[in-house]
Structure formats: structure tokens, C-alpha cells
């Protein structure tokens with residue numbers, strides 16, 4: 001049984017990590033979050049030591065080490081811009097680290113962290129959960145077994161409604177979350193490069209507070225993509241079904257079915273990591289490079305091969 005520490009324990013995604021630690025038969029020794037709404041931990045690890053001050057948490061982790069009960073893994077569920085620092089904390093404490101997406105905001109952060117991996121002999125793992133989704137695995141097999149020189153035409157659409165709170169929180173601050181393409185899109189860019197290869201061209205058509213769209217050319221795909229957190233971009237028939245999320249990947253005009261199967265992917269990720277088959281930080285290079293370049297591109301507007309939803313009327317920032 002391995003001992004875990006969890007950083008960012010009060011947030012939205014933390015329960016998936018609590019569940020994954022529990023389901024894989026491991027123990028949570030310590031947790032930290034400056035916000036103390038963490039009653040959810042009672043459902044998983046009622047005896048865990050919880051801290052709201054980093055200094056006390058740090059001291060406790062050190063004490064556990066001295067008592068011969070060191071933390072083996074640090075799981076990081078904090079805001080994106082803090083991952084780099086929290087990963088370093090884990091490695092310096094001689095623990096392996098499991099970090100949420102996006103592992104870091106900039107490509108050069110990866111190399112710096114890999115150096116600390118080498119110095120400490122500990123590993124950094126990322127949650128790349130789409131790579132564990134059965135439909136995505138099947139698609140990869142199909143492409144691998146398909147004609148070697150085939151280039152697929154793809155339309156990727158991910159619409160997931162978020163309220164005004166998003167813009168008050170760190171998620172609405174591009175310096176903290178990386179913006180829509182980084183925060184909402186990174187899983188998809190990882191999945192696309194995992195299946196269709198390296199980037200040949202990366203064009204941004206649109207990038208606002210609540211949506212981003214562009215064209216990505218990969219070794220084996222031409223992808224028109226559109227991401228949005230504006231609920232009004234979701235097709236009316238989907239909204240009328242009471243749904244606030246719409247995912248679609250059309251490959252050569254054929255829809256890839258992957259609406260379900262997302263709930264247990266964190267547990268699957270943990271299982272892979274614990275059995276030595278987890279995705280190391282180096283695996284995130286391509287997707288982090290893509291989202292970094294999108295963030296720093298000047299959108300060209302309605303030119304070239306853009307996703308059909310790019311023409312939808314834009315919305316005003318709720319606090320503008």
C-alpha cells in the first residue's frame with residue numbers, strides 16, 4: 001500500500017483522485033488546500049491530516065518522512081499555474097508526482113522539471129485520460145492499421161457551458177489557467193497528436209474569453225477545431241435534452257461515438273501509473289507546445305479552413 005498526499009483537496013476534480021487512491025487500495029496520509037471545504041474526504045479517508053497552511057503541510061510531510069512513513073506519491077489538483085511549483089514540492093520530498101492537466105503552462109517548464117526528475121530519481125506522471133477511453137483507443141488502432149499515407153479530415157467540437165463564476169475564478173484568468181484552449185482543450189490536443197502525429201501547422205482563427213477555434217495540421221490529419229464555454233453555442237436540440245456539454249469528433253464526416261465512458265478514467269490512470277505504465281511528463285510535450293502556441297498566436301479571423309461554428313455571433317465578457 002502506497003501513501004499519498006493531495007494538493008488542492010477542496011476543488012472540483014479532487015474527489016476523482018480521492019476515489020482513485022481508494023479504489024487502487026492505497027492510503028491518503030495528508031492533504032492541503034487553502035480553502036477548507038473538504039468534508040468530501042470523510043467519504044474516502046476520514047483519518048487524513050488536512051492543512052490549510054502550506055508551511056504546516058510541508059512540516060508534516062517532513063515529519064512523516066522522519067517517522068519512517070514517507071509519502072510515496074503527491075497528487076496535484078491545484079490551479080494550472082501552480083502545478084510547476086507543487087510538482088517540485090513533491091519531487092523534493094522524494095515522492096513521485098501525479099499531476100492534473102495541463103501539467104504546466106509552457107513547454108520550457110517541462111525540461112526544467114525533467115532535470116529535477118533526474119536529480120531526485122523520482123517521476124512525474126500526467127493525467128492524460130482520453131488516451132484511456134475505449135473509443136479513442138479503438139480509433140488509434142484503426143488509424144495505426146489504416147493506410148500509412150492517409151491524411152484524415154477531422155472536425156472537433158467541444159462545447160461545455162460555464163457560468164459567470166468561471167470569470168471570477170482562476171480559470172477565467174489567462175495567466176493562471178492558460179485560457180480556453182489550454183484549460184478546456186489540452187486533452188483533445190493530446191489525444192489528436194497521440195493518434196495522428198506531430199504538428200505541421202497550427203493556425204488560430206478565433207480566441208476570446210469564452211471560445212477558441214483554429215486549424216491544426218498533423219502528420220496524418222487536418223483538424224478544424226472549435227472549443228467553447230458559452231452555453232449558447234450548444235445546439236438547441238442538445239440543450240433541450242437538459243445537457244450542458246456537447247462533444248463531437250467527425251472523422252471524414254463520420255461521427256466518433258464517445259459521449260460516455262469518462263467517469264472512471266482517473267482510476268484507470270492511477271492503475272496504469274501504479275503498475276509502471278503511466279504517462280510520464282515527456283508525453284505531454286506536443287500538447288503543451290500546441291496550447292502555448294495557440295495562446296501566443298494572433299487570431300486571423302474568418303480566413304482559410306475554419307470550423308463552421310467559428311461564424312457564430314460572439315458574446316460579451318460578463319464583467320466587461
Ligand SMILES: NC(=O)c1ccc[n+]([C@@H]2O[C@H](COP(=O)([O-])OP(=O)(O)OC[C@H]3O[C@@H](n4cnc5c(N)ncnc54)[C@H](O)[C@@H]3O)[C@@H](O)[C@H]2O)c1
Nearest residue numbers: 008010011012013014033034035077078079080100101102
Ligand atoms: N482531468 C480532468 O478532466 C480535469 C477536469 C477538471 C479540472 N482538471 C484540472 O484539475 C486542476 C484543478 O481543477 P478544478 O476544476 O478542481 O479547480 P478548482 O478551482 O475547483 O480547484 C482547485 C483547488 O485548488 C485550491 N488551491 C488554490 N490555491 C492553492 C494553492 N496555493 N495551493 C493548493 N491548493 C490551492 C483551491 O482552493 C481549490 O480547492 C486543474 O489543473 C484543472 O485543469 C482536470
